[in-house]
Every structure is written in structure tokens, then in C-alpha cells.
Amino acid sequence: MTTILAPGTPGTAAPAPPLPAYRFLSGFFQRRTWSAFLYHWCSLVLASLGLAYAVTTVSLGASLAVTVVGLAVPAALIAGARSWGSLQRALCRSLLGTPVADPVPFRRRPGFTGFIRSGLADAAGWRAIAHQALSFVTSVTGATVSIAFFFAGLGAMTHWFWYQFLPPQQASDGSWHRGSQLGPDVFVDTPPLQLAYAGLGALLFFFLWPALNHAFARLQAALAAGLLGPTAASLRVRDLERSRSRTVEESDAKLRRIERDLHDGTQAQLVAIAMKVGDAKERLAGEAASPAVMALLESAHGTAKDALVDLRDLARGIHPPVLNDGLETALETLAANAAIRTSLICSLPVRPSPAVEAIAYFCVMELVTNAVKHAHAHQVRISVKSDGGRLRVRVGDDGRGGAAVATAVDGHRSGLAGLAERVAAVDGALAIDSPRGGPTTVSIDLPLAMDPAA
Amino acid sequence: MRIAIAEDSAILRAGLVELLTGRGHDVTAAVGDAPSLLAAVTEQEPEVVILDNRMPPTHTNEGVRAALTLRQRHPDVSVLVFSQYVETRYAADLFANHPAGVGYLLKDRVAEVGTFVQALERVRQGETVLDPEVVAQLMGASRQRDGIAALTAREREVLELMAQGRTNAGIAEALFLSPGAVEKNVTSIFAKLQLAPAPNDHRRVLAVLKYLQV
Structure with a gap:
């Protein structure tokens, strides 16, 4: 068994170098303050776009939901909202120094309705839409507050310079003043007031603005982490799927090994025994050997040959070695050996993974057997093709139909139930169309590769 | 007969050598994989080559492929391929071009020692030797x-x-x-x-x- 353990956990984002912690006193001079400021500007620009997307998706979804075809639009929009998530995660990572892990990738189910179902049920897409709506409020608030404090502080601090460009204003006592009016007859145009005003501005600009700017950046990062990252449940599902794929692959590899061991060991030994007994028998036949000894040899020879046939069937049932040469080659022999007319159309430009090939092979074998044994068919058609990352197998016969994945009424599982389980183990699907009187068509849909997400 | 053997199972290889030398044949080479066989055949041309189909490295159809190469390089050397299973594709490949002097047998057939040695002799004389199962399969394939x-x-x-x-x-x-x-x-x-x-x-x-x- 070869299990390669890569360093680090797969699937998590590469850790970014952590930013130095925010400090109240020197915050103004920290790089993170300025990149967070840039973040607020960006999120302000994006906020309205995000809200428009969310509103469009929800309202379109509600109005188009009356038809199945109409549902494709919101399904696509929901799945598409993931790109909002990617954009926001990129901003968080680069400007806020807060990496948010990617959610589990979108998994599109086969077919048109499959796409609609997977789109409408895409949790990551819905969470991105929720983020669009919520972050509209936080982005506008955060950006407004931060920008307002920035410029207010800057303005107050430099008032001593630019107050001279203000138009003169008249106080109630008739005197003229230049400078900001803070209250009735209170103008910032005396040196003490100018100094106090500049001091207040500096306080705002160097300490209060960075702190508020930082606080809103933290809020935004927390919102993104909460809504745009993977949920614990989805991560667990992904881990379980991976470990299940590994289990399926490992058990397939184990079966291969058992078959190889049988071939290299027991089978070769049995052939050697049968050969030597046969040799002995022929040599003795020329001489006057006792009939009892000849009978013994004859019986030993027969038993050895029977054992060889049994062992060959057993090994083939464990794992046909010809599968190592490809599904098509293996199915050709299967079709040629079938008891009824069997046609095979196979078009596989890409080889499926070995475990998938084995599942497809044993499914076809079982279905052809069913067609002969249960459906009393005269003809079987097998078609195997790949289609966009999926392996599609179809076995049709002209028998009497009535096949079903029987529910265990008598505690006895049908062969089809076993097939459905095998197929489901790799996230495949098995569909049976078998009206009474026939014909029967069984369609099997399997992934070409075991774990596309890995 | 001068015979070369390629069979990856040591016990079976030894058994075959013993069997054939015991019957007065000359085993020129007994090796465990296809490349060594091809080298051995070039060195001392035998009359017949016995090949196990399933040998390292891929354990699928090394025998058939080596047989096809042999037929090209040494058209005078007859080839008998042994297989644990009979596969339609392999049989079709093997007999596609020059069915004369080629044989394809299930491994079990060595148990019938007399018939097996006869089959070797027939292949050497340029006949085509087919396992009954091969015939059944090719018939099955063509019946379609x-x-x-x-x-x-x-x-x-x-x-x-x-x-x-x-x-x-x-x-x-x-x-x-x-x-x-x-x-x-x-x-x-x-x-x-x-x-x-x-x-x-x-x-x-x-x-x-x-x-x-x-």
C-alpha cells in the first residue's frame, strides 16, 4: 500500500505572512492602516454592485420560479455569486491580511435539472448573496466613517493654513472674521483657538481615524470569514468524500493484489502440479502400471484441472486482469462470451480511474447476465462513452422488462440493488427504465476520475 | 525441437523445462520476461517460442506484443502464446496478420502433456493452433x-x-x-x-x- 502524506493539510489556503498587530499609538504609521483604508474605498465602490446583484437574484428567482426553465437563471446567478466571494476573499487577503479559505468547490450535478438543483441548493452561493446584502450596510458605513474622520482630522489640523481662503463672515457685534464658525459668534481665528483646533485635528487624524478605520476593517474581515469561507459541515462532507474515495480505491487496489497473488502463486503452482501429474500419467501409460495407480493419477489429474478452472473463475470474479489493459478490451471479451447477441459501442478517449473501470465492468457483467437469466432477452446493446468528466454506460436488452431495484421485502437484495450501491459509492447514479414487457435500459453515470475536488 | 521459454513464474518455467527436456527437446533459453526472450532468440534462433501472455512489467499482454515483434523480426520462429484467460482483443491482434505458425492456448492445456507437445510440433510446422475457447470467442465476436x-x-x-x-x-x-x-x-x-x-x-x-x- 502506498499512502503518500503530503506535508500540510490539502485544500487550505497557503498561510499569508501575518501582519504586525495593530497599535493604537503608532497605528497611523502602520502599513495595515493604509491598506485597510484602500480596502474601504474598494468596498464602497463594490457595495452597490453587490447589492444590485443580490436584489436581482432574489427578485428574478421569485418571478421566474413558476417555470422549471426559468429556474436556470437564478440557479446560475446563485452559483455565480461565488465569484463575488472570490473577489472579496482576494481583497481580504491582500488588503486586510486576513486569508479566508475557499469554500468547497461548486459541484454540478449531471443534466439540466441537475444543474438547476445544484445551483439553487448551493450554500456557498447563497452565503455570498447574504454577504452582498449585509456587506452593503457595513461597507457604506465603514467607508463613510473612515473617510469622514480622515478628512475631518486632516481639515482641522491644517485649518491654520486654509482659513485665510474662507469668505469673511460678520458676527452679531458687527465684527468681521475669517475662519470656521464653531458656534454663534465663535470663530476659529485666534491663535489659541487655531492651536486647539489643530490639536483636535491631529488627535482625529493620527489616533482616532486609524482606530476606527481598523475597527471597521476587522468587522469586514469577520463578515467575510463568516459568510465567504467554508462551513464546518461542508468541510466535513468533503473530508468524508475524500476518505470514501480513498477507501474505494484502496479496496480496488487490494482486490487487484489478491488476483495477482493468486495468479503468481497458487495458479502457477496448480498448473505445475497438473502438468507434472499429466506427465507422470503419460509416462506410466507406456509401461505396465497397475490400474489402481493409473486410476489414482487420473483422478488427481482431473481434480487439478477442475481446480484450475474454478480458480480462474474465482480470480476473474475478483478482478479481471484484462481491465489493466482498459475497459474496452475487457468488455470486448465480455460481449463475445455472452450467451446472446451482444453489441458493444465504446468510445473512451480518456481512461477512467481503475476503480471506476472496475465498477463499470462489473455493472455491465451483471446487467448482461440479468438480460439472459431474468429478462430472457435475445439481444443486448452495450454503449460506453465519456462526456464531460463523466463515464456513461448504457445497457439495453429486448427482454421482458420489469427490472427494479427491489426493496428488501423478504430480506433479499436484488443484484440491481447491489449495483446501485456500488455506483453510489463513487457518487454515480443508476437509472432503470424497464416497463413490464420490456425493453429494459439501464443507464449508469459515473465520474471518470475518483476525486475531482482533491 | 529447439524451444525458448518466457514465463515469469519460476516454478512453471522449471516445470516446462523439465517436461520438454525429459521428452528429448532442446530448451535454448528459459527466461522471465519479454526483453530477455527477444535477446535470447536473436542469439540462438530456436524453432518454437513459448510465451506467457502475462509478464512484467504491466502484467497484461506482454506475451502477445512480444509475439508480434518476434513474428516481424524472426518470421521463421513459430510462437505459442499461453494465457491464463483468453481475451478476444489479444486473439484478434495475434492472428491479424500471419496466422501461420502461431498458437494461442489457455495455460491449463499444459496439463494434457501429450496434446500440448503435439500443439508445439504443429506450430513449428507452420500451422495455426487455437484453443477451443479462442475459437468460441472469435465466433462469438463475429456472430454479432x-x-x-x-x-x-x-x-x-x-x-x-x-x-x-x-x-x-x-x-x-x-x-x-x-x-x-x-x-x-x-x-x-x-x-x-x-x-x-x-x-x-x-x-x-x-x-x-x-x-x-x-
Whole structure:
């Protein structure tokens, strides 16, 4: 068994170098303050776009939901909202120094309705839409507050310079003043007031603005982490799927090994025994050997040959070695050996993974057997093709139909139930169309590769 | 007979050597994989080669592939391929071009020592030796189709040229095809014409006969 353990956990984002912690006193001079400021500007620009997307998706979804075809639009929009998530995660990572892990990738189910179902049920897409709506409020608030404090502080601090460009204003006592009016007859145009005003501005600009700017950046990062990252449940599902794929692959590899061991060991030994007994028998036949000894040899020879046939069937049932040469080659022999007319159309430009090939092979074998044994068919058609990352197998016969994945009424599982389980183990699907009187068509849909997400 | 053996199971290899030398044959080489066999055959040309189909490195059809190479490099050396299972594709590949002096047997058949040695002798004399299971499979494969009507336009062209007595190389030249493509067509024609190659019958001749009768 070869299990390669890569360093680090797969699937998590590469850790970014952590930013130095925010400090109240020197915050103004920290790089993170300025990149967070840039973040607020960006999120302000994006906020309205995000809200428009969310509103469009929800309202379109509600109005188009009356038809199945109409549902494709919101399904696509929901799945598409993931790109909002990617954009926001990129901003968080680069400007806020807060990496948010990617959610589990979108998994599109086969077919048109499959796409609609997977789109409408895409949790990551819905969470991105929720983020669009919520972050509209936080982005506008955060950006407004931060920008307002920035410029207010800057303005107050430099008032001593630019107050001279203000138009003169008249106080109630008739005197003229230049400078900001803070209250009735209170103008910032005396040196003490100018100094106090500049001091207040500096306080705002160097300490209060960075702190508020930082606080809103933290809020935004927390919102993104909460809504745009993977949920614990989805991560667990992904881990379980991976470990299940590994289990399926490992058990397939184990079966291969058992078959190889049988071939290299027991089978070769049995052939050697049968050969030597046969040799002995022929040599003795020329001489006057006792009939009892000849009978013994004859019986030993027969038993050895029977054992060889049994062992060959057993090994083939464990794992046909010809599968190592490809599904098509293996199915050709299967079709040629079938008891009824069997046609095979196979078009596989890409080889499926070995475990998938084995599942497809044993499914076809079982279905052809069913067609002969249960459906009393005269003809079987097998078609195997790949289609966009999926392996599609179809076995049709002209028998009497009535096949079903029987529910265990008598505690006895049908062969089809076993097939459905095998197929489901790799996230495949098995569909049976078998009206009474026939014909029967069984369609099997399997992934070409075991774990596309890995 | 001068015999070379390629069989990856040591116990079986030793058994075969013992059996054949015990019957007065000369085993020129007994090796465990195809490359060593090809080297051994070049060194001291045997009359017959016994090949296990399933050998390292891929354990699939090394035997059939080595047999095809051998037939090209040493047309005078007869080849008997042994297999644990009989696969239609391998049989079709093996008999596609030169069925004379080629045999394909299930491994179990060595148990019938007399018949097995006879089969070796027949292959050496240029006959075609087929396991009953191979015949059944090729029949099974060809049963799926109905004769000439099932041939494609290209296959008919190939068959026509075969009838004119051209070799595969000649056909390839005339139709601007690769030799491999011609071979594929020829194999397909044999299957479609339901030509289960009985020993001693040259399928090319049979195919042409069938064509001329239409």
C-alpha cells in the first residue's frame, strides 16, 4: 500500500505572512492602516454592485420560479455569486491580511435539472448573496466613517493654513472674521483657538481615524470569514468524500493484489502440479502400471484441472486482469462470451480511474447476465462513452422488462440493488427504465476520475 | 525441437523445462520476461517460442506484443502464446496478420502433456493452433454482425485489394494508409466475415473466397 502524506493539510489556503498587530499609538504609521483604508474605498465602490446583484437574484428567482426553465437563471446567478466571494476573499487577503479559505468547490450535478438543483441548493452561493446584502450596510458605513474622520482630522489640523481662503463672515457685534464658525459668534481665528483646533485635528487624524478605520476593517474581515469561507459541515462532507474515495480505491487496489497473488502463486503452482501429474500419467501409460495407480493419477489429474478452472473463475470474479489493459478490451471479451447477441459501442478517449473501470465492468457483467437469466432477452446493446468528466454506460436488452431495484421485502437484495450501491459509492447514479414487457435500459453515470475536488 | 521459454513464474518455467527436456527437446533459453526472450532468440534462433501472455512489467499482454515483434523480426520462429484467460482483443491482434505458425492456448492445456507437445510440433510446422475457447470467442465476436453487408467502404476496398493478392504493405501503399490501419481493417474484416480460423486455414484466403462469392 502506498499512502503518500503530503506535508500540510490539502485544500487550505497557503498561510499569508501575518501582519504586525495593530497599535493604537503608532497605528497611523502602520502599513495595515493604509491598506485597510484602500480596502474601504474598494468596498464602497463594490457595495452597490453587490447589492444590485443580490436584489436581482432574489427578485428574478421569485418571478421566474413558476417555470422549471426559468429556474436556470437564478440557479446560475446563485452559483455565480461565488465569484463575488472570490473577489472579496482576494481583497481580504491582500488588503486586510486576513486569508479566508475557499469554500468547497461548486459541484454540478449531471443534466439540466441537475444543474438547476445544484445551483439553487448551493450554500456557498447563497452565503455570498447574504454577504452582498449585509456587506452593503457595513461597507457604506465603514467607508463613510473612515473617510469622514480622515478628512475631518486632516481639515482641522491644517485649518491654520486654509482659513485665510474662507469668505469673511460678520458676527452679531458687527465684527468681521475669517475662519470656521464653531458656534454663534465663535470663530476659529485666534491663535489659541487655531492651536486647539489643530490639536483636535491631529488627535482625529493620527489616533482616532486609524482606530476606527481598523475597527471597521476587522468587522469586514469577520463578515467575510463568516459568510465567504467554508462551513464546518461542508468541510466535513468533503473530508468524508475524500476518505470514501480513498477507501474505494484502496479496496480496488487490494482486490487487484489478491488476483495477482493468486495468479503468481497458487495458479502457477496448480498448473505445475497438473502438468507434472499429466506427465507422470503419460509416462506410466507406456509401461505396465497397475490400474489402481493409473486410476489414482487420473483422478488427481482431473481434480487439478477442475481446480484450475474454478480458480480462474474465482480470480476473474475478483478482478479481471484484462481491465489493466482498459475497459474496452475487457468488455470486448465480455460481449463475445455472452450467451446472446451482444453489441458493444465504446468510445473512451480518456481512461477512467481503475476503480471506476472496475465498477463499470462489473455493472455491465451483471446487467448482461440479468438480460439472459431474468429478462430472457435475445439481444443486448452495450454503449460506453465519456462526456464531460463523466463515464456513461448504457445497457439495453429486448427482454421482458420489469427490472427494479427491489426493496428488501423478504430480506433479499436484488443484484440491481447491489449495483446501485456500488455506483453510489463513487457518487454515480443508476437509472432503470424497464416497463413490464420490456425493453429494459439501464443507464449508469459515473465520474471518470475518483476525486475531482482533491 | 529447439524451444525458448518466457514465463515469469519460476516454478512453471522449471516445470516446462523439465517436461520438454525429459521428452528429448532442446530448451535454448528459459527466461522471465519479454526483453530477455527477444535477446535470447536473436542469439540462438530456436524453432518454437513459448510465451506467457502475462509478464512484467504491466502484467497484461506482454506475451502477445512480444509475439508480434518476434513474428516481424524472426518470421521463421513459430510462437505459442499461453494465457491464463483468453481475451478476444489479444486473439484478434495475434492472428491479424500471419496466422501461420502461431498458437494461442489457455495455460491449463499444459496439463494434457501429450496434446500440448503435439500443439508445439504443429506450430513449428507452420500451422495455426487455437484453443477451443479462442475459437468460441472469435465466433462469438463475429456472430454479432452479418457478413459483407456489415463492412465499411474502407474495409471493402481493403478486401478488394486482398483479393488481388496484395500484401498488407501493398494495400497500405495503394490506399495511403498506415500499415497499422490496414491491419485494423483486416482484423475487422475477419471478424465481420465470421472467419473463425480453423487450424491450417489461411484466413486471408477464406476472406477473399467469401468476398468472391458475393
